[in-house]
Amino acid sequence: MTMGSNQTEPLYxxxxxxxxxxxxxxxxxxVSLFVCILGIIAxxxxxxxxTRREMRSPTNAIxxxxxxADLTVMIDYIPFAFHGNILPSMNYPREKQLTYSWACFVKFHSIFAQTCHTISIWLTVTLAVWRYIAVVFPQKNRLWCGMQTTILTIATAFVVCPLITIPPIYIGFSITPFNEMLDSHGNKLVTSVTDFNTTISSTLVPPEGRNVTLYKVSMSQLARDYPFIMNSNFFIYSVLIKLIPCFALTMLSVRLIAALLEAKRRRKQLTSNSNGMKHIVNGKVVDKPRKNSKTLEKEKQTDRTTKMLLAVLLLFLMTEFPQGILGLLSATLGDPFFEQCYIKLGEVMDILALINSGINFILYCAMSRQFRTTFVLLFRPKFLDKWLPVAQDDDNGRTDMGHDNNGHTQTQVSHV
Known part of the structure; x- marks a missing residue:
């Protein structure tokens, strides 16, 4: 459908x-600069x-x-946002914006940020798996999710994710020189992409402009000759990095929610039936056994930890799932969708990922009493100790502490 003599309505x-x-x-x-600064602090x-000694546990290690991973993403994004978005809005000369060194940074940014974000994604999946095992298979938690296994899993994520993300991006994109006609203030007059194997005649430069060599990161010649390279890039990004983790997290979150509801139902039934109830064992009427307060409190702590981590997982799904769908559509529908939709929503996807990377601190403070207590003890000014009470310590001199499956004292982000 045409919109005018020279314009065609976008296909998508x-x-x-x-x-x-x-x-x-x-x-x-x-906006991204503001989010990144807050996210780096958080x-x-x-x-x-x-990383405090009293806070060490497999969950907290993850x-x-x-x-x-989130911190490195935000540190890397600050120069990208400042040079790539803020300076152009201030009419910074294009010949100083689009330099070869900046193009090198853009390519580095595309590889480094994607790698770190992929590490963050798969650690989130690991967190969900660990929580699922702790809730559904508590007797296997010590064997499957001990500290050594957790550290090995984290190290594996930091090693394997770069091997998955770096080759497709490195092969699929390259630094491309191009020519633009700029005025005396460095603003664009006419864009003319030329073959740099030939010499540009000075007669091509209008009197009021200068022919300047600029650089950008674009699809590599190898990817243009072999389109499957870019398609593979999109499939790796959308399916392996986004959609598979999202589907895994969705299933695990559903199972965790079901386990929470079942635990709540059992506790309610236990509470309602525990006072004065009798039952028959081997023909004799005996008191119904009741769980002690310590066991009940431990179950409640497990539920609170699960609820907090569910909030982390659901936030991840809301920010990552749309990106996976857009990447998959770009791979299946080709360049028109990529240029008309994916690129136009690129900044929105970036800011959602940055918000997801920076908001966990708020969740921990809102849902974890132990995190709040440790944070206050670390950062509260000493002169306030005269007026504000310090959290009560247990027999070991530690605060609000639980025990792991090995019998060692530990603290998890588990108290509300």
């Missing part, structure tokens, strides 16, 4: 997406609190690895 995403992209693009650099605090 229409004017609304274009208008939204144009409006949000101006603000994306500032993840740094996460690492400091979770959360620490997750915070490190």
């Amino acid at each position: 995403c229409g004017k609304g997406i274009n208008d939204f992209h144009a409006g949000y693009y101006v603000w994306h650099g500032y 993840n740094t605090l996460n690492i400091i609190v979770l 959360l620490t690895g997750l915070a490190i």
Whole structure:
């Protein structure tokens, strides 16, 4: 369908997406810079609190690895947002923006950020698996999810994920030189992509402009000659990095929610039947056995930990699943969808991923009493100790501590 003599209506995403992209693009650099600064502070605090000796546990080790991966993503994104989004909005000369060194950083950013984000994704999956085992197979938790196994799993994620993400991006994209006609202020007059194997005649440069060599990261010549390379890139990104973890997390989250509801039902039934109830064993009427308060409290702590981690998982699904769908559609529908939809929503996908990387600190503080207590003890000014009470210690001199399956004292993010 034609919209005019020279314009054709987009095949997939229409004017609304274009208008939204144009409006949000101006603000994306500032919004992402703000989110990144807060996220760096939050993840740094996460690492400091979770690595305290009294906080060490398999669950918290995974959360620490997750915070490190998220922290590196945000550190890397700050120069990308500032140079790539903020400077262009300030009319910074294009010949200083699109330099060869900046193109090298953009390619590094595309590889490094994707690798770190992939590590974060698979650590989130590991967190869900560990929680599922703890809830559904508690007798196997010590064997399957001990500290040594957890550290080995985290190290594996940091080694394997780069092997999955680096080759497709490195092969599929390259730094491409191109020519633009710029005025005396460095603004674009006319764009002319040329073959750099030939010499550009000075007669091509209009009197009011300069022919300047700029650089950008674009599809490599190898990927243009062999389209399956880019298709493989999109399938790896959308299916292996996004959709498979999302489906796994969805199933695990459903099972965890079902386990929580079942545990709540059992406790309610136990509470209602425990007072004065009798039952028959071998023909004799005996008191119905009751769980002691310590066992009941331990079950409640397990449920609170599961609820907090479910919040982490559901937030992940809301931010990552749409990106996986868009990547898969780009692989199946080709360049028109990629150019008309995927690129237009690129900044939105970035800011959602950044928010997901930075918001865990808020979840921990809101849902974990032990995290809040440890945080306050670490960062509260000393002069406040005269007026504000310090958390009560147990017999070992530690605060709000549980015990792992090996009988060693440990603390998990498990108290509300």
